[in-house]
Amino acid sequence: IAGITQAPTSQILAAGRRMTLRCTQDMRHNAMYWYRQDLGLGLRLIHYSNTAGTTGKGEVPDGYSVSRANTDDFPLTLASAVPSQTSVYFCASSGTSGSNEQFFGPGTRLTVL
Amino acid sequence: EDKVVQSPLSLVVHEGDTVTLNCSYEVTNFRSLLWYKQEKKAPTFLFMLTSSGIEKKSGRLSSILDKKELFSILNITATQTGDSAIYLCAVEGGNFNKFYFGSGTKLNVKP
Numbered sequence: 304i305a306g307i308t309q310a311p312t313s314q315i316l317a318a319g320r321r322m323t324l325r326c327t328q329d330m331r332h333n334a335m336y337w338y339r340q341d342l343g344l345g346l347r348l349i350h351y352s353n354t355a356g357t358t359g360k361g362e363v364p365d366g367y368s369v370s371r372a373n374t375d376d377f378p379l380t381l382a383s384a385v386p387s388q389t390s391v392y393f394c395a396s397s398g399t400s401g402s403n404e405q406f407f408g409p410g411t412r413l414t415v416l
Numbered sequence: 417e418d419k420v421v422q423s424p425l426s427l428v429v430h431e432g433d434t435v436t437l438n439c440s441y442e443v444t445n446f447r448s449l450l451w452y453k454q455e456k457k458a459p460t461f462l463f464m465l466t467s468s469g470i471e472k473k474s475g476r477l478s479s480i481l482d483k484k485e486l487f488s489i490l491n492i493t494a495t496q497t498g499d500s501a502i503y504l505c506a507v508e509g510g511n512f513n514k515f516y517f518g519s520g521t522k523l524n525v526k527p
Contacts, residue, residue, distance in 0.1 A: 334513070336514075336515065338517070343519065344519060345504065345517045345518055345519035345520050346459075346504065346506075346517040347517070348514060348515070348516075348517075351512070351514060353512060353513065359512055361514065393458060393459075395515075397508075397515075403448075403464075403508070404450060404461050404464055405450065405461075405506070405508075405515055406461075407458035407459050407460075408458060409457050409458050410457055410458055
């Protein structure tokens with residue numbers, strides 16, 4: 304792995320189903336983030352984690368949960384998907400010492416019907 | 417409330433034109449301001465700015481930060497069709513070192 308990866312690339316999901324979006328980085332970054340990107344609204348932070356074992360809520364956390372069992376992985380779970388969660392989801396990571404660039408994964412396009 | 421505002425929302429220019437994109441912010445505990453270019457997929461990094469008045473330059477792109485007036489500009493000179501993209505501004509700060517994104521400026525460079 305080089306950088307940050309996400310899976311799946313895209314998914315069509317029936318409303319009410321549970322779904323986990325996967326994110327893995329190999330840069331040993333402490334901080335990781337989940338964003339959703341919708342037309343005209345830019346990138347909105349869902350959840351973040353400053354270090355393994357800790358998580359925090361972003362701007363739009365409702366309907367989503369995350370876990371950070373180790374440094375590399377930061378999965379995002381939709382417990383019961385709804386159509387308004389149709390979006391492109393980006394995972395990102397950054398170091399935490401001083402100011403740091405964020406690196407983005409390739410994104411997951413999720414459609415909830 | 418921490419926020420980042422970009423203007424204009426969209427812009428159409430012709431090849432060879434010079435464009436200036438704006439980013440203003442109100443973010444507590446400011447750490448850095450970043451510019452990204454987004455084409456088809458994930459945003460790609462352009463610049464990170466932490467100090468006022470120091471211009472960062474990369475080819476035809478340059479950017480500067482004003483921490484007193486709380487804004488940054490991204491200039492692109494002699495635009496090319498390959499510059500067509502969404503340009504995102506983000507500010508790192510807040511209580512937990514989060515990144516706050518603007519809604520982006522969509523640039524369309526016509527031949």
